Amino acid sequence: MGELVLAGPQYRASGTIRLRIVNGGFATVAAPDLGVTATELVLGPGRCVPLAGRTLGELASVAGVEIGAPTGLYPDGSGATADDRVVLDDAEEILAAFVQGDAALRSLSADVTPVLWPEHFDLGISLDEVNFGVSAGDSTIDEPYAYVGPWHPRTGDFWNVPFGAAHPVRELPDLLSFFEEGRRLAADAPKAD
Numbered sequence: 001m002g003e004l005v006l007a008g009p010q011y012r013a014s015g016t017i018r019l020r021i022v023n024g025g026f027a028t029v030a031a032p033d034l035g036v037t038a039t040e041l042v043l044g045p046g047r048c049v050p051l052a053g054r055t056l057g058e059l060a061s062v063a064g065v066e067i068g069a070p071t072g073l074y075p076d077g078s079g080a081t082a083d084d085r086v087v088l089d090d091a092e093e094i095l096a097a098f099v100q101g102d103a104a105l106r107s108l109s110a111d112v113t114p115v116l117w118p119e120h121f122d123l124g125i126s127l128d129e130v131n132f133g134v135s136a137g138d139s140t141i142d143e144p145y146a147y148v149g150p151w152h153p154r155t156g157d158f159w160n161v162p163f164g165a166a167h168p169v170r171e172l173p174d175l176l177s178f179f180e181e182g183r184r185l186a187a188d189a190p191k192a193d
Contacts, residue, residue: 001080002078002121004056004081005063006019006035006118007028007118008068008118009060009065009068010028010032010034011073016030017117017118017119019117020113020115020116021098021123023099024037024095025038026098037095038095039052039091041059049062051086055084056086059086067082078121090137093143094136097144098136100169103175104174104176104178105123105124105179108125108179108183109125112125114133120135120138121135121136122135122136122147128187129150130150130151130186131147131148131149131164132148132179132183133146134169134175135166140163140166141168143168145166145168146167146169146178147166148164149163149164149165154185158181158182159185164186
């Protein structure tokens, strides 16, 4: 949904794929002004369409946008198509993780705005050659997780996945503390060969 109905049309209209976290969901940062909650596509103030049972193509049509991913920007993406039906099974859990992550990332650095990247559907920032963020879940961990990913691998107990450190959000009582520890350790830890 984020890639085909929001980011792609936004890229064609405004030249950016960046999405943002908003109260209870996510939205574009430029025209067209669209958003998503756990259950609805938000078309503007007071104008919402239920997501359940609709295809991505139907939602794009209702929003008045041309469906499709941004082209030529990245080699992989969500793999979604216009015929895919919206599945809401984990929507509330994912959006809650993004809202929590957005607050923690803004506390980690007030100077950098978190971006929800549509191609992998993860929220993140980069500081001092380290990526910090929250993923909706993927082949690394199949549920929402927080991560710290130095641009150059580090060694030590904290670093538990090939790209850095990652843990399910539900196991982290304080995301900001996890990000702060990762930032400190990335600065202090030796780089792996």
